[in-house]
Amino acid sequence: MGSLDAKPAETQEPDINDQAQLWNIIYGFGGSLVLRCAVEIGIADIIKNNNGSITLAQLASKLSIPNVNSDHLYRILRFLVHMNILEHEICNGGVDKVYSLKPIGTLLLRDAERSMAPIILGLTHKDFMVPWHFMKEGLASEGTTAFEIGMGMPIWKFLEGHPDQSQLFNEEMAGETRLLTKTLFEDCRDIFQGLDSLVDVGGGNGTTIMAIYETFPHIKCTLYDLPHVIANSRDHPNVQKVSGDMFKCVPTAQAILLKLILHDWTDEECVHILKKCKEAIPKETGKVIIVDVVLDEESTHELTKTRLLLDIDMMVSTGGRERTLDDWDNLLKRAGFRSHNIRPIRAIQSLIEAFP
Known part of the structure; x- marks a missing residue:
């Protein structure tokens, strides 16, 4: 039988994986709103209508936004790649990244049968x-x-x-x-x-x-x-x-x-x-x-x-x-x-x- 005075087992301290999990939950709203921005400016549709791939400069030129900040746009694209919405290849001797839609990215197309x-x-x-x-x-x-x-x-x-x-x-x-x-x-x-x-x-x-x-x-x-x-x-x-x-x-x-x-x-x-x-x-x-x-x-x-x-x-x-x-x-x-x-x-x- 266990002693009434027995000490409880030491509680394991949260590690970096636990912190990462909470950070991802905390910033969950951010992923949703990046997706919203992508839909509002039509990134998926523009890529589809550009023969399925596009560079940052080409995308910036096709947005209905005056004076597009290319650095801001690049950071949004980078996050969409991280979310597996987009993928990219390095072209022109490492000068350009060419972006295309992953299968999940087609759900962002406005005219898709199962558009989300x-x-x-x-x-x-x-x-x-x-x-x-x-x-x-x-x-x-x-x-x-x-x-x-x-x-x-x-x-x-x-x-x-x-x-x-x-x-x-x-x-x-x-x-x-x-x-x-x-x-x-x-x-x-x-x-x-x-x-x-x-x-x-x-x-x-x-x-x-x-x-x-x-x-x-x-x-x-x-x-x-x-x-x-x-x-x-x-x-x-x-x-x-x-x-x-x-x-x-x-x-x-x-x-x-x-x-x-x-x-x-x-x-x-x-x-x-x-x-x-x-x-x-x-x-x-x-x-x-x-x-x-x-x-x-x-x-x-x-x-x-x-x-x-x-x-x-x-x-x-x-x-x-x-x-x-x-x-x-x-x-x-x-x-x-x-x-x-x-x-x-x-x-x-x-x-x-x-x-x-």
């Missing part, structure tokens, strides 16, 4: 970063988000009154959709093939529902969102647009799609939304299709950290959360669904089918 440029611009916008500075205050404010404390109003009211930020937010959501849609259709094609009608609830500018119609033209498709969102959404001759409030009612269809919606809301609000969706579908053949994160807190998957950060983002911005397998089971039972299936896909999110 709108996501970068949305998440790093100064208005959307302010609430993160009020995380501490949010801990002590029951029912009040850090966003509301920092910006003076809930995020949805803010977006309604700020058209430019609302457009940026919707472009970010559309960017996430484009990143997800191809994978969703490839991995879960069977889920959509048998449907005759579908309503995309909270569908934003219509990117998702229009992609669904183009892939499955037999489905009668409806975009449903708040009036100010619908007013700024894209038009499509075969997609009906309906404005309304999902907390009050949902248009009827064989299937309801909730893509990246429920993580914005509390459990009680989600149960309310799900019940409204359940009322809108036929009892025997209907279903609600949910695309959202299924969180595994102990997973070593490369996306686990991102999913956990998304959960913090929801806490700070909307008062919602990312949910575990047990959380989803509980939520859907409370909403009265008799069964559900959860299918992992090659994305941050999973697909959940809930049956009335």
